[in-house]
Amino acid sequence: MEKRNIVGADLADISGFVTGHGLPKYLAREIALWVYRRGAKSFDEMTNISKAARTLLDKHFIFKLSPPVKVQVSSDGTKKYLFSSLNNKFIETAYMPDKKRNTLCVSTQVGCKMGCRFCMTARQGLQGQLSAGDILNQILGLPEKDTLTNLVYMGMGEPFDNTDEVLKSLDIITSDYGMAISPRKITVSTIGLIPGMKRFIEHSKCNLAISMHSPFDEERKKLMPVQKLYPIDEIIQLLKASNFEKQRRISFEYILFKGLNDTDAHVKQLARILNGLRCKINLMHFHTIPGSSLTGCDDASIKSFQDKLNDKGIVATVRASRGEDILAACGMLSTGAILGSTAVPNNSPEPAN
Numbered sequence: 001m002e003k004r005n006i007v008g009a010d011l012a013d014i015s016g017f018v019t020g021h022g023l024p025k026y027l028a029r030e031i032a033l034w035v036y037r038r039g040a041k042s043f044d045e046m047t048n049i050s051k052a053a054r055t056l057l058d059k060h061f062i063f064k065l066s067p068p069v070k071v072q073v074s075s076d077g078t079k080k081y082l083f084s085s086l087n088n089k090f091i092e093t094a095y096m097p098d099k100k101r102n103t104l105c106v107s108t109q110v111g112c113k114m115g116c117r118f119c120m121t122a123r124q125g126l127q128g129q130l131s132a133g134d135i136l137n138q139i140l141g142l143p144e145k146d147t148l149t150n151l152v153y154m155g156m157g158e159p160f161d162n163t164d165e166v167l168k169s170l171d172i173i174t175s176d177y178g179m180a181i182s183p184r185k186i187t188v189s190t191i192g193l194i195p196g197m198k199r200f201i202e203h204s205k206c207n208l209a210i211s212m213h214s215p216f217d218e219e220r221k222k223l224m225p226v227q228k229l230y231p232i233d234e235i236i237q238l239l240k241a242s243n244f245e246k247q248r249r250i251s252f253e254y255i256l257f258k259g260l261n262d263t264d265a266h267v268k269q270l271a272r273i274l275n276g277l278r279c280k281i282n283l284m285h286f287h288t289i290p291g292s293s294l295t296g297c298d299d300a301s302i303k304s305f306q307d308k309l310n311d312k313g314i315v316a317t318v319r320a321s322r323g324e325d326i327l328a329a330c331g332m333l334s335t336g337a338i339l340g341s342t343a344v345p346n347n348s349p350e351p352a353n
């Protein structure tokens with residue numbers, strides 16, 4: 001029998017083990033608390049659990065937390081960690097300390113198959129799905145884990161192309177048997193895979209960010225092939241129909257590309273399609289990636305676009321770039337070179353779920 005890692009097991013998994021072995025039911029919660037809250041690194045440290053139960057645990061599970069194998073530190077204090085996932089692939093995780101908040105940007109896949117034109121991870125292609133344990137290990141294995149205030153699922157990969165494991169990890173992070181982090185401190189970012197979004201809306205209370213980058217169909221298709229399957233209008237209709245914004249925050253991410261999506265017509269169209277939805281737009285700098293013909297807007301143009309949106313009644317903020325000098329900023333994460341991978345062509349993704 002292959003032993004599973006206890007890191008990544010939710011309460012249902014642990015309860016199944018406990019009851020299956022005739023152990024008292026309350027032990028499931030105790031075990032989970034040791035793994036996710038009390039900082040245990042081995043079954044032997046679970047001192048209020050009988051030796052016999054610990055021996056059984058040891059027989060059925062491994063307890064493996066993997067620390068990062070490498071760190072790079074940016075001049076702005078951002079740290080980019082390289083983690084080896086449990087199936088021996090590599091992923092990157094960005095830790096961004098700030099005055100009031102310390103945010104961790106976690107990955108959900110090794111690479112990505114969604115083919116967004118502005119993204120370095122896309123060049124890598126999809127090389128593996130992370131398990132809930134791999135996702136949680138980026139938090140539990142982080143040297144600064146006790147300082148974290150916010151979590152964003154915005155690293156490598158599309159979360160809703162790995163929905164089961166993402167939802168499981170969110171459940172463990174937010175539950176009182178797990179890390180007990182408020183869902184209001186967590187944001188999941190998606191390009192808009194509607195089946196996964198629907199499950200997320202139903203099962204999670206975390207915030208949602210949607211990568212928009214253009215309000216126009218043909219233009220968004222060129223930037224993000226996913227638009228062919230799940231148009232931005234349908235995504236917005238889904239959010240309006242679900243009353244999602246009444247309980248949680250919705251934001252739209254919008255990278256400003258010079259001469260492409262920065263015109264008054266874009267401001268007008270954004271105001272039109274977002275009318276009636278309580279949300280904000282996060283304007284972002286483009287972080288240039290090799291071989292891309294796209295060019296980012298300068299600070300003044302971004303400010304001007306922000307003002308025009310605000311004048312239309314749309315809350316728009318500008319996201320500060322973090323970690324650009326160590327390739328840790330948005331859209332720059334990739335472990336393709338480490339893996340020596342063969343990239344999946346950018347123009348042929350098959351968004352799944």
Ligand code: SF4
Binds near residue numbers: 114115116155156157
């Ligand atoms: S932006 Fe996100 S969904 Fe698009 S290719 Fe990059 S990682 Fe994948």
